[in-house]
Amino acid sequence: MTQSSFDEMLERIDAIVKNQIIPLETLLLTQQWDQLYPALDEIRQNVKAANLWAPNLPADVGGMNLSTVELGQIAEVSGQSPLGHYCLGCQAPDAGNAELLHIYANDFIKSHFLLPLAQGEIRSCFAMTEPATAGSNPTLLEATAELIDDQWLINGRKWFTTAADGSQFTIVMAVTEPDAPKHQKASMIIVPLDNPGYRMIRNIPVMGHEGKGYYSHSEVEFVNCKVPANHLIGQRGQGFKMAQQRLGPGRIQHCMRWIGIARRCFEIMCKHVKNRPITGTSTLADQAVIQSKIAESYAAMNASRTLVMETAKIIDEAGWAAARHHISMIKFECANMLQSVVDNTLQSMGALGMTDDSIVAFFYREERAARIYDGPDEVHKISLAKSLLKQF
Template identity: 50%
Template sequence: MPLPSQYRTFLETHAHPLEREFLSKPFRDLVPQLAKLREQAKREHLWAPHLPKSHGGLGLSLPEFAEISAVLGESPIGHYLFNCNAPDIGNQELLLTHGSAEQKAKWFEPLARGEIRSCFAMTEPEFAGSNPVWMDTRAVREGGEYVITGHKWFTSSADGAAFTIVMAVTDPDAPPHKRASQIIVPMDAPGVVFVRNIPVMGEQGSDYASHAELRFEGVRVPVTNRIGDEGAGFALAQERLGPGRIHHCMRWLGISERAFRMMVQRAATREIAPGEVLGQQQAVQHWIAECRAEIDAAKLLVLDVASRIERDGAHAARDGISLIKFHVAGVLQRVLDRAIQVHGALGMTDDTPLAYWYRHERGARIYDGPDEVHKSAVAKRILGAAGMKRHG
């Protein structure tokens, strides 16, 4: 099994020198360079650590991969270089577990080899994303086809994707959690309208870190493009989100770790007066100590939840999954904020990755369920176990 240090060496040698270009140029301009590095990752047996060896990966368990994912999070292009970037990693896991033989051959295998990219279309602008059973996109069955009509947004990485997995209502009269299905839709299918990359925090979405708005206008796909049973969309989404939150949280901790190192280096060397450096300020010292404690504690919590998911399944670990989601998102925001503060005006620029992360990762407290929803869900289960009755 490759060590996290091997991935860190790869990133420090190849990814970090490219970050300035990544922050200033369209992603498509860097694809030739990144493609060479991805091939090098394969040659060094570092490719797809999350996938089984039978599909070209390294076959790591979820806790083992979590350690690697934290290292990859230290660079904005870290996960992409090893083919475990979101949303591709979630789609790979979904298709590997629930895809038909045809779906695996047509979509999963090229995705696992890194030949194509993908996206996941669930959130709709007209409905609260915190309620995943409340959506309007419809997939009406006509013979051997579904006709899909609807409006999606924050379909991350849709720009440049070969296909999307669409959450659409297939039976509006079914119970809420059995109304929707997940259906593979090629992005070049007639009726798929790419509306725009949504600007985030004043930054026009790139073709890599994009959050796209899409419309599906009578898109026809074969019924065989449905993943799993009809009405299983919500259950599949929940299954996908368990390991997915481990991936997100460890990536956030990787970002936190890199930001922390940058903050410490800046504090230790930045003179604020002749012979006096930032690190001599008590407030900065407290930030450094607090960040170290928060990052270390958060990592232990995430690894514990990853072990529980591996051992008992995502449903049994659902409280822990919610806990890490909101807790690590908060740690990430605090660490980034302090790192920017220590860097002063430099922290506001794209001369370092701090401002990029601050813009793009503020969403950590919103996507995959707002922090407040997760806190309430956990608290209700704790209170229920203590005998509190639900009203209404």
């Protein structure tokens, strides 16, 4: 694709986000799920017809087959709305699951689960974190899967299984090799969610909001849950290796989306302060402290974008492993940039920022989690610092 045709495509996506997707946010903010999902489905069909579906996936499963640098630019544009990635078919956790299955799944899983997932005909979720064990160190996880008579018998409780509500299958991470070294104990197994051994306990209220369907996080349990042996992804004991493989792309895609959120908030902040009279003759935009927030937000957002694009370039040229430390760096850096830009925006809007009359409060409560999921700040800082210190 030439640069000019890529730029033209970005403009088309930006127009879809601004003209079709952002107007639907009111349905999200007022939790009118029955109207929201059919409206989103219609946009998804149009996106497919316009060949803009699944920018994260390779062509053989119907994706756009883009480089990471190209994906980053699209993810920023569609990330401007919390509905954007879903409309383009590149939303977490489906995106990470599809990318993982594309690499590791057997032919049965590819035809029964990956293809309909990649086409957006079904949804999926990823069940690794448990309420009773520290998710920051998943080698502690306690869920088990035992192979008996050609069937996996799965037991365990998981939570923060994003988008489990209405999903057709989950990838569950469970201990299959209890006596192996700690990084070779767990495996990943597919469980269709109509299985009688699976139960969704609740959608967890997060910052006071339960959500529904794709926009939710569930607590779930597996009680003597049986699935055929061929539902194993990859090899036994490869779970942590595959989790790293899944989370690497997942993390950079989150960072790209967060830059889109920062860009949206930045625009909202600038428009608001220019239009808010604060004295008879001046607006908020004339105040030095507000100008400072504008300048700091702009600098932080652009610095994050530069780091993310540098990381994307390393991935494209040298592969994921070569970008491992960059990915840790951008994960905490971009999450903190996001929190500060969203907070600056909310603060400059005063009481309005606290309401659901704008999207800012949604970003504020929903994206606080950015500093926790896919590895909390501390874990990424420790990992980066340890590797840097080795050089001295």
